[in-house]
């Protein structure tokens with residue numbers, strides 16, 4: 001995106017109507033209009049032909065012929081979008097996916113929470129740091145994590161920085177996919193990008209048209225979080241209007257009738273590979289909460305890819321620190337697998353928050369006590385597994 005193009009040829013935005021939860025408060029910022037215009041005239045970050053390719057691969061997954069590993073940071077950092085960072089992250093994704101492929105005997109589709117995972121829905125708008133009340137950190141697309149009012153201010157210029165950071169990452173993913181395709185043509189296993197399509201100002205201004213069809217130009221596989229998937233929300237209207245494969249997070253409060261309504265809006269033609277549903281119920285709730293949802297979706301004729309996110313329903317505070325117990329994650333992932341198998345569905349894989357380095361944010365494996373959490377606790381938002389903990393979880397899931 002060159003500066004000149006950004007200013008001289010403002011596009012005509014397509015914007016979804018409807019209420020939008022969890023949005024930044026920045027419409028009166030002096031740089032708001034200019035930042036939106038910059039995005040409107042910027043090229044799409046993904047190729048629409050790739051979106052069809054990914055959808056076809058997801059259709060293979062939905063039919064039981066492959067599994068999916070979708071993982072990465074809870075919140076990506078602008079500071080970790082250089083080529084070396086991306087290569088380190090994709091190397092971890094491939095190493096873990098290769099283990100799953102060896103363990104299941106089936107190909108593994110590799111999807112990162114990467115190349116745009118810069119916006120976070122939060123439980124509370126404010127937080128207290130050292131006795132000072134500050135706006136909560138909402139991801140680098142919206143504000144900074146520093147504990148000052150200045151850093152926490154919502155700044156629309158960050159949308160342009162997010163676009164540029166995503167462009168760097170996605171270019172590297174494209175190169176990586178081409179290298180893999182040249183080495184092993186056939187099953188198109190990625191790595192593909194995905195993120196929570198949370199900030200409507202950003203996402204809607206990256207909607208583009210190709211061959212008369214709209215597509216979301218910010219990522220390959222956008223998902224909607226558990227807090228933003230209401231049937232007539234701007235978020236659902238946004239994803240209903242674009243041709244990308246799309247995903248939804250489903251928490252324990254998901255109502256089967258409401259889910260059917262959303263699935264009908266997102267997947268009216270029952271297109272194989274269009275819809276991925278990610279259960280994030282909590283280890284204690286998945287066995288009761290998931291079966292009615294599986295039945296509702298299937299009875300309505302959809303054939304989604306079913307994934308388990310065992311992270312977001314199992315966050316706890318231990319000695320004031322946000323963490324997750326690996327044992328809970330194993331419990332939820334394996335229970336989810338059993339529920340899906342009993343319902344005659346393919347347990348298609350896992351959606352995980354994983355760091356590319358040896359962090360100490362979740363309890364389990366070598367992180368064997370609360371006192372160890374402080375050693376390398378570097379996440380910008382939720383606690384991530386390190387690669388060893390992830391491998392342990394994957395082995396348990398494969399065995400279950």
Ligand SMILES: O=C[C@H](O)[C@H](O)COP(=O)(O)O
Pocket residue numbers: 074120121122123124312381382
């Ligand atoms: O990543 C997901 C959410 O942003 C996160 O779980 C919310 O965390 P919070 O409850 O600390 O706001």
Ligand SMILES: C=C(OP(=O)(O)O)C(=O)O
Pocket residue numbers: 074121196224225226227249250280312
């Ligand atoms: C916010 C997230 O998840 P959920 O919407 O499931 O809470 C996330 O994946 O980081």
Ligand SMILES: [Mn+2]
Pocket residue numbers: 074075312353381382
């Ligand atoms: Mn998270």
